[in-house]
Amino acid sequence: MSATGETTALQHHFDSMEQQRDTSTLGMWTFVAQEVMFFGGLFTAYLVYRVLHPKAFEIGSAHLDIWLGGINTAVLIASSFTMAMAVWAAQTGRRKQIGHFLVATLILGSVFLGIKAYEYNHKWHEHLVPGSHFALDSPYEDNVELFFCLYFAMTGMHALHMVIGVGLLLWFIVKAYKGRFTPEYSHPVEIFGLYWHFVDIVWIFLFPLLYLLGRH
Amino acid sequence: MSEHIVTPKTYLIILACLVILTVTTVAAAFQDFGDLNNLIAVGIAVTKAALVVLFFMHGKWGSRMVKLAIFGAGLWLVFLLMITWFDYWSRGWMDGAMPF
Numbered sequence: 464m465s466a467t468g469e470t471t472a473l474q475h476h477f478d479s480m481e482q483q484r485d486t487s488t489l490g491m492w493t494f495v496a497q498e499v500m501f502f503g504g505l506f507t508a509y510l511v512y513r514v515l516h517p518k519a520f521e522i523g524s525a526h527l528d529i530w531l532g533g534i535n536t537a538v539l540i541a542s543s544f545t546m547a548m549a550v551w552a553a554q555t556g557r558r559k560q561i562g563h564f565l566v567a568t569l570i571l572g573s574v575f576l577g578i579k580a581y582e583y584n585h586k587w588h589e590h591l592v593p594g595s596h597f598a599l600d601s602p603y604e605d606n607v608e609l610f611f612c613l614y615f616a617m618t619g620m621h622a623l624h625m626v627i628g629v630g631l632l633l634w635f636i637v638k639a640y641k642g643r644f645t646p647e648y649s650h651p652v653e654i655f656g657l658y659w660h661f662v663d664i665v666w667i668f669l670f671p672l673l674y675l676l677g678r679h
Numbered sequence: 680m681s682e683h684i685v686t687p688k689t690y691l692i693i694l695a696c697l698v699i700l701t702v703t704t705v706a707a708a709f710q711d712f713g714d715l716n717n718l719i720a721v722g723i724a725v726t727k728a729a730l731v732v733l734f735f736m737h738g739k740w741g742s743r744m745v746k747l748a749i750f751g752a753g754l755w756l757v758f759l760l761m762i763t764w765f766d767y768w769s770r771g772w773m774d775g776a777m778p779f
Contacts, residue, residue, distance in 0.1 A: 484682065485742060492745050496752035503756045507763050514767045529705065536701050544694040547685070547735045554684045650682075653737070660735045664728045671704055671720035679711035 472648040484650045491654045495661045502665055505617050509672060512609055519603040521677030523610030526591055528582065532674035535578050536666065542571035543663040549639075550656045553649035561652065562639040568659065569632045572625055579622050586611070614673055621669060624662045631655060683740035693734045700727050 477483035513520045549564035583592075590598040593612045601607060635655055638644065644652055704723040712719060733739040738749055 485744075489742070489744050489748065492741075492748040496748050496755075499752040499756055503759050506756075507759055510760060510764055511767050514764065529708075533701065533705050537698060540694065540697045540701065543697075543731060543735050544690055547690045547693075548687060551685065551687060551690070554682065657736055660731050663735075664731050667727045667731070668724050670701075671708070671724050675704065675708035675720055678708040679716065 472645075480647060487650055487654055488657075491657045495657060498661060502617075502620070505613070505620065506668070506672075509613050509617065512606075512613065516603070516606040516609065519606030520610050522601060522603055523607045523614070524673060524676035525678075526586075526589065526607075527614070527674045528585075529674050529678065531578055531582055532670050535575050536670045538571050538575045538578070539663050539666050542568050542575070543660050545571060546656045546659045550649070550653050553639075553644045553652040554646055556646045558639070558642050558644070561644055562636055565632055565636045565639055565652075569629060569636065572629050572632065576622060576625055576629070579618065579625075583615075617669055617673070621662065621665050624665070628659055628662055631658070683737060685734060685737065685740075689734060693730050696730055697727055 473480055473483060477486065545564045545567040549561050549568065552558075552560035552564055586592055587596075590596055591611050593608050593615065597608050597611070598604075599607050632655075635652065639652075700723050704720055707719045707723070708716065710716075732749060738745065741749070
C-alpha cells in the first residue's frame with residue numbers, strides 16, 4: 464500500500480478501484496474467519512473444562528472484578544463506535560475527522576489495555592497467576608488454577624490483538640493526517656475497522672464467559 | 680458491489696443498543712434463573728456480536744462472497760463447540776450414571 468494519491472491508489476494488478484476494494488474486503492473477512500477458528504480453539508478448551516469443573520469455574524470467576532470487566536466492555540464498544548465513525552469520515556471525505564476519530568479509538572483502546580494491566584497486576588498480588596506462585600485456600604484449588612490458565616490465555620491473546628491494533632492505529636493516524644485517505648481510497652480504513660471490530664466481538668464473548676459466572 | 684455508506688445516526692443507535700445489552704447482561708447475571716442464566720448470557724453476547732457484524736462491519740451490505748465467509752466462520756464455530764460439548768456432556772451416560 465504505497466498509494467500517495469488518487470492516481471496511484473489503484474494497484475497495477477487490479478482492473479478497477481471497485482475490484483480492488485471487493486478483493487481486499489473479502490481477503491480481510493477470510494482473515495477474520497481464520498481468527499474465529501483460532502479463538503474458537505480457546506473457547507472450546509474453556510467449554511470442555513467448564514463442563515468438567517463447573518464449581519471451580521464459578522469460584523475462579525468470583526475472583527474477577529465484574530465492574531472493571533464491565534467498564535472495559537463499554538470502553539471497547541465505544542472504541543468500535545469511533546472506529547466506525549472514522550470509516551464514515553473516510554467514505555465521505557472528511558479528512559481531518561478521520562484522524563480525530565482514529566485518535567479517539569486509540570485512546571479508548573489504550574484505556575482498555577491500562578485497565579487490563581491493572582487487573583493482571585492485581586491477580587499477581589492475589590496469588591492467582593498460575594504457576595508456583597499460585598495459592599488459593601479451597602478444595603478446588605487445582606481446578607481454579609486451570610480456570611486462571613484459561614483466563615490468562617484467552618484475555619492475553621485478546622490483549623495481544625489489542626496491542627497489534629493500537630500499533631496499526633498509530634500508522635493509520637499518521638497517514639490520515641497526511642490526507643492519504645479519500646472517498647476513492649477509503650478501504651484501508653474500512654479493512655482495519657474489520658480487524659478492530661472483530662477484536663471487540665471476542666471481548667463481547669469473553670466478558671460474560673469469564674466474569675459473569677455464578678454471580679447470583 | 681458499490682460501497683454502502685452507513686450514517687452516524689445508525690452507528691449511534693447500534694452503540695446505544697450495545698450499551699443497553701451490556702447493562703442487561705450484567706443485571707441478569709445477578710439474578711438466579713437457574714440454567715437459564717447461561718442461555719441469557721450467551722444469547723445477549725450473540726445478539727451484540729450480530730449487531731457489530733451487520734452494522735459496524737457492514738456485513739448487512741456485504742457481497743455474497745463476504746456473507747459466505749461470515750456464515751462459514753459462524754457455522755464452523757458452532758460445529759466445533761456443539762460436537763465437543765455433546766461429547767463431554769454425555770460421557771458416562773452409558774454406565775447408567777445420568778448427570779441429571
